[in-house]
Amino acid sequence: MAMQLFGVPGLPEITPGSDLATMIVEAALAAGTPLDDGDVVVVTSKIVSKAEGRLVELADVQPSQFAIDWSTPWDKDPAVTELVLREAKRVVRQVGPILITETHHGFVCANSGIDQSSSGAHGRVVLLPLDSDASARRIRDGFASAGVDAAVIVSDTFGRAWREGQTDIAIGIAGMQPITSYIGQVDPHGHEFRVQALCTADELAGAAELVKGNTSRVPVAVIRGHVWERDDNATIAPVLRDQSRDLFR
Amino acid sequence: MAMQLFGVPGLPEITPGSDLATMIVEAALAAGTPLDDGDVVVVTSKIVSKAEGRLVELADVQPSQFAIDWSTPWDKDPAVTELVLREAKRVVRQVGPILITETHHGFVCANSGIDQSSSGAHGRVVLLPLDSDASARRIRDGFASAGVDAAVIVSDTFGRAWREGQTDIAIGIAGMQPITSYIGQVDPHGHEFRVQALCTADELAGAAELVKGNTSRVPVAVIRGHVWERDDNATIAPVLRDQSRDLFR
Numbered sequence: 486m487a488m489q490l491f492g493v494p495g496l497p498e499i500t501p502g503s504d505l506a507t508m509i510v511e512a513a514l515a516a517g518t519p520l521d522d523g524d525v526v527v528v529t530s531k532i533v534s535k536a537e538g539r540l541v542e543l544a545d546v547q548p549s550q551f552a553i554d555w556s557t558p559w560d561k562d563p564a565v566t567e568l569v570l571r572e573a574k575r576v577v578r579q580v581g582p583i584l585i586t587e588t589h590h591g592f593v594c595a596n597s598g599i600d601q602s603s604s605g606a607h608g609r610v611v612l613l614p615l616d617s618d619a620s621a622r623r624i625r626d627g628f629a630s631a632g633v634d635a636a637v638i639v640s641d642t643f644g645r646a647w648r649e650g651q652t653d654i655a656i657g658i659a660g661m662q663p664i665t666s667y668i669g670q671v672d673p674h675g676h677e678f679r680v681q682a683l684c685t686a687d688e689l690a691g692a693a694e695l696v697k698g699n700t701s702r703v704p705v706a707v708i709r710g711h712v713w714e715r716d717d718n719a720t721i722a723p724v725l726r727d728q729s730r731d732l733f734r
Numbered sequence: 735m736a737m738q739l740f741g742v743p744g745l746p747e748i749t750p751g752s753d754l755a756t757m758i759v760e761a762a763l764a765a766g767t768p769l770d771d772g773d774v775v776v777v778t779s780k781i782v783s784k785a786e787g788r789l790v791e792l793a794d795v796q797p798s799q800f801a802i803d804w805s806t807p808w809d810k811d812p813a814v815t816e817l818v819l820r821e822a823k824r825v826v827r828q829v830g831p832i833l834i835t836e837t838h839h840g841f842v843c844a845n846s847g848i849d850q851s852s853s854g855a856h857g858r859v860v861l862l863p864l865d866s867d868a869s870a871r872r873i874r875d876g877f878a879s880a881g882v883d884a885a886v887i888v889s890d891t892f893g894r895a896w897r898e899g900q901t902d903i904a905i906g907i908a909g910m911q912p913i914t915s916y917i918g919q920v921d922p923h924g925h926e927f928r929v930q931a932l933c934t935a936d937e938l939a940g941a942a943e944l945v946k947g948n949t950s951r952v953p954v955a956v957i958r959g960h961v962w963e964r965d966d967n968a969t970i971a972p973v974l975r976d977q978s979r980d981l982f983r
Binding site: 487488489490491492578580583585642645647648649650651652653663664665681682683684685686687688689691692694695711723724726731732733734 | 827
């Protein structure tokens with residue numbers, strides 16, 4: 486099995502209403518690497534958010550007293566804290582200047598995934614897509630309209646428990662299931678595999694980061710040669726561990 | 735930037751004392767994809783453990799009373815539990831039949847990373863390598879003896895907090911730093927990046943899993959086209975979050 490990964494350079498500036506699927510198809514073509522059936526296309530959530538208008542001017546945000554009280558000693562912007570809380574269904578950890586939340590989607594991450602950097606202007610932040618599976622589906626549908634059957638992953642960069650360094654993971658998916666299950670399968674010696682389910686989507690998102698790079702402006706990567714089974718009902722939901730099964734929340 | 739990944743098939747059965755580096759060099763050559771300078775070679779920890787003789791016959795293990803008492807109601811083998819405890823510096827969570835430990839290396843994982851499946855025989859388990867950085871270094875040195883300057887990652891399959899599905903991550907490294915830091919760098923608008931440090935080693939290990947596959951018998955993958963800076967003092971230590979900085983341990 487061999488796999489190729491490459492970034493899609495040369496995307497135009499993304500603004501609210503941008504047709505990402507068409508832009509990606511055209512940029513890949515212009516780069517001499519047109520999209521192909523069977524590709525997995527990984528799209529950084531930030532450009533998805535920008536295309537969907539998930540930008541907020543901090544000056545327009547009225548922070549709550551709780552947001553003000555907690556932000557001040559840590560020299561944080563209360564307007565950002567207010568948005569973090571609004572994007573969360575609950576606070577998972579609030580220790581020192583760190584605020585880890587569970588977003589309305591069910592992602593556990595720092596600051597509800599809000600991005601204060603490189604939003605294209607000072608005083609403006611980028612929120613996660615409202616429904617990242619729907620975002621992935623729209624892009625996949627756009628590819629289909631251009632005649633390409635590609636799976637789509639919307640990725641973001643999250644921290645983890647126990648390990649330093651962030652990694653890119655999947656927050657939305659379309660066309661393929663995010664988890665590959667080995668439950669019930671046995672090895673050549675008749676033992677069940679220790680590994681029962683792999684989060685292929687997170688491995689694909691992380692692999693894509695390696696060719697996108699966080700500091701370069703290549704927010705889209707193509708993975709070619711990964712075999713996936715078409716499933717138009719796939720969502721990221723199977724990756725979200727229910728709180729009742731989670732020993733660390 | 736483009737990257738290629740391929741598995742290295744055709745490795746012979748690994749036994750204690752096997753010279754992994756030479757076996758990998760020869761298998762890659764025989765497969766028509768010889769190793770090259772600049773490659774990152776990801777080796778599944780299980781074959782490293784086998785080559786290093788990290789196999790234990792369960793019949794030889796005398797379980798403690800604590801191991802017996804906890805194992806019995808959960809229908810677990812007390813000898814395995816005993817090994818899990820011996821491989822751990824402490825128990826992080828022990829809930830129902832789940833035993834999550836911090837290994838002597840500092841990895842937080844289920845069952846101290848002990849593998850009961852596909853160990854080549856019933857009644858035998860595979861422990862993690864004793865010093866997985868040293869294992870990676872030995873393989874890298876073996877490649878150097880064959881004239882190839884390649885970075886080496888020893889990988890294993892671990893679960894995570896909050897998210898279902900396991901992923902392959904790095905437990906040992908040689909030749910390159912595991913973390914890429916962006917601290918102090920600014921984007922085109924002058925903002926500091928939200929992402930400050932990426933665990934490239936984990937992304938590489940996860941990417942390698944996609945071409946190795948957990949059920950196939952391809953325990954080695956080569957990543958070509960990833961740019962890394964040579965550092966012969968690199969270890970996995972920077973990835974291990976200190977307990978004092980960890981909100982989830």
